[in-house]
Amino acid sequence: MTLDSPKKRAHCIMEDVDLSSERRKAFREVLSKLKLQKYESRKLGMNDVLEINSGSLKDWTPRKLRDLPWHFLRKVMALNVTARSTSFRCGAPHDQGTRVDEEEQGIDEQIFFFSDSDTKVSVNPLDLLCAVLLCSDSFLQQEILSKMSMCQFALPLLLPALDTPKCNLMLWAMRDIVRKWRPHSLAESRGFREESLVLTAMPTISFVRMGSCSFSKSKLLNEVLSPSQQHHDFFIHQDLSSGNVPREIADGLIEISWFFPGGRKNLDLFSEPVAVTNLRGDIESHWLQFSFLTEVSSAVFIFAENITEREYTLLSSLKESTTKYYFILNRQAGRSSETLAFLNRLAPVLKLKNSHMLMKDSSTNKAKFVEKLQFTIQSIMNSSPKRIGIEDMAVIARELGIQIDEDRVECQTASNCVKEITTEIKDVAYYKQERLRLQGDLWKSLAKVEKEMCRMRRQGDIPAEKYKSQLKDKMLELRKQQNKCDLTDGLTKFIDAIQHLLPLEKHYFLKWMKFQLDHIARGNLSKLRAEYKEKCKSLGDDPKQLAELDKLISSTSLGVEHFMRELGQFYEAEHSMVKEGKILKSGRQFTHLPGIAADLMLEGFPIELIDGDASNIPLQWVTDVLTELHAKLRGRSKMLVLTVLGVQSTGKSTLLNTMFGLQFAVSSGRCTRGAFMLLIQVTEILKKELGCDFILVIDTEGLKAPELAKLEDSYQHDNELATLVIGLSDITIVNMAMENATEMKDILQIVVHAFLRMEKIGHKPNCQFVHQNVSDVSAHEQNMRDRKHLLEQLNEMIKAAAKMEKLNKEIKFSDIMEYDLEKHNWYIPGLWHGVPPMAPVNMGYSEKVYELKRYLFEFIKNRSLKRTPKDVPQFIEWVKSLWNAVKHENFIFSFRNSLIAEAYNQLSVKYSEWEWDFRKEMHLWITEKETAIQNLSPDELEADKSQYEMQQKLLCGEQRILELLKQYFESGAANLHLIEKYREDFIRSAKSLKTELESYSFKKCKEAIHIKKGQHKIANIQAEYMKVIEGKVDMLLDQCRRKESKLENKELEMEFEKMWKETFSELSPICLQKHEIHEDIEFQLRKDLDNRGSSVNQKIQKAGSLMNYRINSFTMRTEYLDFSFTSAVKRWFTKKRSQKTEKLAESLMAQCNSYIEERVYSKADYDETYCRELLHLINEKLQREEVKKLQTSVGFEVDLKLHILGEAAHAFQKMHDDFLKENDPQQRLEKLKPQYFSTFRDHYLEKDARQNRAKEFCDQCLKPALMDYVSKRLGLEIVDDILSSGQSIEYASRSFFQFTVQKKLLEDGNFNNYVKYILNYEKFVKAWIWRHILDYYREAEDLEDLEEEILSTIIKKVRDALEKAKDESITTVSAFLNNFCKVLQKDLVISKDSLVGIQFKNTADPAQFSTFIQTFLPDLQKQILAELKDLEIKSKLSHLPLKPQDEIFKRVFGCGKQCPFCKVPCEAGGGNHKEHFASVHRPQGLGRYQNLVTENLTYSLCSSDVVSNTEFRNSDTDWKDHPYKDYRQYYPHWRIQPDPSITASDYWKFVFKEFNQQFAKEYGAKPANLPADWQKITKEQALESLKEAFTMK
């Protein structure tokens, strides 16, 4: 230490105390001016700057003093070279306009005061810088300095002591800066150096001022450092805007700047790097700083005007200093001799020579002087001066009592932690291989196996499932090996640190880690990267070499991400061991890791999403980290995803960093690997406006330039990356360096492909094209042609891509993305203004990027109105499903996303509801219509207008569904945009539903009319009879009355009986004609088979009476199959055909049976159309394509028809007989006898019989009508009831139903049930529903409630009708009753005959009659309910006109199509969708498939087959082999998707292995040789997989 005498030092310190309090005061003032006070204690951090707040959306122009710090921060973060300016913008242009007018009056006297008006209000930029830095925490300081360095601003090396007693060396703040240069010694070899700035030793030249000086030191320095022809202001000086505002706190600040050579001898100012420092303020008042400079510098240049005694004494205290001193003297008239004298005295002390004096006066040529100065500096550098780095300066500073920012305890603790980890690292490649083993070959192999599992390229002859099992085993083995590795010492320390260090320490720790690792790796890496870049440029004619290089780069890079990656692998390995049951859940060690990573994410640390080295995603790890993140955000994690794509090293990371102030790794050569994601918080008030809580930025690895695409797998890798990244993003920035058109084309090809795929799966991200290195201001206009051309190219590409993805439709670029030629193209100038390393960032670059950013925010705002962004769980889903699809080769068809599935399911559920509402309404309408028809007279029947009404109704119903559908799509429910493409399906379904209901309603009405017409005939006869009888009764009554003696009851009875008999014998017995129904049916059958040749005729002849045939006696026979064409076909096919034929027969018979039952139930007379209908049903089915393929013989058809019509003959004959019996006029009259008698008796006895009549009316007329009413409505109500009951969820959609059924089957574990489910799905479903309904109503009393409800409603109506009927000036009961019937004609069918009995001789007062009826109603109600209750539930339900089981069946059965391979039923919603799909497919053996030769059941899964290289053949392919992959050629309407995970089909695998033997026995085959690992599947896993497949978690 060679400083002042102790006395002087004491003096200095004394002075310091005074000064420091004065300074502190000034500091406070500046802070309060800038409104920064609150940040004095709570420092500004990175978050304050990164957070998206209203400032990010607005213009930056500062208007008030308080804006200045923020203006500076934002601009410097955005690399804007005007960041340091502190001036305010002059008034807006129109203000000036008015000023001009005023000025015309003459010269304003104020102009003399105007000039320095802003000096009063503004702040010196250096003061601002100091203030901001002192209010920032170390990390923000670091970031500010890094960005400043990119702008080539001089950096503050030593901050003046303002809030602290000592000044502060900014070592830490400069840690992050890395510079690259080419010293002339390496110019030949084109080598270069890249080093951390603070570690780089180089000569330092200091510039200080002594006393006052009339010319600007800073300005001179700028000249000295600026490359020729390119002036740059490294240092702020007076002439810069606001540079003239007096400094209030910045005196004592030492700034530092550098010169780095670029390797071009004639252009570089110096051949080696050199640092230049600049002390602000006078050395006398900043002696400490000055002393520091004399210690660290190789030379000190002292600017002075003159030297007097005072200066002399001051300087002579430096006598032991080893530095060289130079004087730059501003020659001043008069004082030069004195100065010269003192200089001479100083010469021996400071070892001055003549050359150490540089004279400058106003006449000196500036350029000359600068040259001279440069020359002097060069000569200093040539004299091998001392070289030190900033880290070395810190040592000196410490000795001087200067504070070092890095000396804080937290920083040191962290640094020590890091050193413990990094000292171990000698050789990066070796370290990675030995100490980070999990992510090495193990993980890379795993990635390969995982992909192979999806792509099945090396399957060979192994059956797909076996091969899959092998691969699965291999994966497990690899995981096991990973799991066996112990945590290394380094990792343990790493985990320990990120887990246990205090937040601040942790932050330091991660930074230190980065610096240290970078430092270690840099040695090799920067050379490799440069070499790589060179090789890329020199056209990679030798891709192998490049690949080698690439590998080398990858193995020698080491960063924090590798440590994190390793943790992820530990986590994954353990997780899969737990999943396999190899480790107990309680034994897990790494459960806490995702939480730690999530914390890091929250702190703005980038987390690896795709591992670019292994080309794989650690899915479990990523999932769990994000899940933790979601939890930590308490579920508020809506985010907008922004990604960037483009060729490597085109400045993608730089762009993101500039745009958002981030710190993604940036470097020349390959740098970013895979993809990293980083969270940017959105400030609270903006969340609503932007519609999201975060912006998730994803930075990706560069796509390889086309010439590199030859590298093994590189094209694939790029494609995968692009697809995944675009799939995840809401906005994708496609970064293009315009230099090379073909290069661009290749990249675009990849991008377009990815976008096309997204469109297919319903995801439409926005795309912004950024064309970099376009410097012209008018670029946008000039490039109009280019843009058009670009669009043309894009359209071309999209066509090509569509072809590749096997989409045969015209498609335009605008179809696949929101693209606006004008708005979505950005032209951004090159990053550097000039030639690196001395070039600052181009101002245009920064501004354009900012413009883009503002646009993006506008875009986000608008977009949020249209759709809600994803949250973290949804993001996870996307990652999963995209990645799964990417791993398969055929992206579009293998894409499965549970979010889409969920949204689709929601819609299906809704649609089912609408559909049922429509059906219900039509059912109700028909019921009413039927009732009304029953009540019509023959004339009215002819004039029936129900057709028109029906059409209106149907149209209305259809419209309502379409409207609801529209509303639904506008409702803003989650993820609707993803299912937009299914909208058509549902529209079509609604239309076809209408058609279905139309034909149904039409049939129903027709039938009702038919029945009614039949009844009319009979009714007419009946009426005749009744007239006769009534006449007779009248006569008898007359006779009896005339008799003397009063007749007793007994005698009356006898008289009546006599009369009845006589009358009956008089009546001509009109008998209804009895038909032999079977004869009619036989006739029709013969007619049907008429022209089928003689053999058929013979067969029919031989068959004999139809009455010998019943459905139950039908059995399959070999002769039913036609062998004439397919004699070569093997036995196996025969067996299959036979089975299929049998099934066909069964289902057809079931169908016909239910038709027959329905007819019989209607209680009408037989009609010949019934038989025709049946034949039509059969013929239609036999004509179907799939049936034709079975090639059944004619014998089959004949026998089938015989059996079905035989059954029909029996049933219809009985129906006819019953009808005759029921409707025989005499018999019906007989039934009315008691009524006639009682009327007769009452009249004779003159009894008041009004009550009796009323009662009779209730029993005879009302009761049957009411019973009928209840049964007509009950079906509907039951469906409603079941659907709205608690368990209804299973019927809500087809997937839900499948899930419930399969779950129950698993629980029951009954083999037979499985067989039924698989082989006879339709029957099974019907039975299932039927049982459900029965169980449901057996347990609960609900059915009675329903009945009571229905009954009460109608009884209320009856009551109202009674009231209404009596009011209307009606005098007779007869008229009253007619009226009553009319009112209820839509609800009740009141039998006319019974009515006649009541009306006969009824003289009661209608009003009273009505009252009587009303009093009986409650009893009647009770009675009906009691009767209903007594009915057995099964028979009651099976006789309902609308069968609830059928309605529910329709709902869950859907289109009824089954997978062509495994027979799994389709689950698509609506009735008329374009594509059929199922969540899981089954091993085909379960559906009877077996190996032709070995007869073993097959166990392959369609979902695996369609990705494998195997082939299939069946009747559809004409028994020719066809690749499974192209199954759509034959089954274009099926979408069979690969399983989303290995465990997805565990359910069916489990079932198969459980019942392998039984299935074999059942199907007459040998058991399957199942892959060994299927045996390990447990029931729990089966259930899990079921849940997974139907996304029921």
Ligand SMILES: Nc1nc2c(ncn2[C@@H]2O[C@H](COP(=O)(O)OP(=O)(O)OP(=O)(O)O)[C@@H](O)[C@H]2O)c(=O)[nH]1
């Ligand atoms: N000349 C020039 N250099 C640029 C430009 N943009 C970025 N750079 C430099 O190019 C190098 C690579 O930048 P990065 O941002 O790492 O590029 P990247 O596209 O992220 O690279 P990868 O992630 O490796 O594909 C850095 O040294 C940048 O400073 C530019 O517009 N012009």
Ligand SMILES: [Mg+2]
């Ligand atoms: Mg990058």
Ligand SMILES: [Zn+2]
């Ligand atoms: Zn299938």
Ligand SMILES: [Zn+2]
């Ligand atoms: Zn379907």
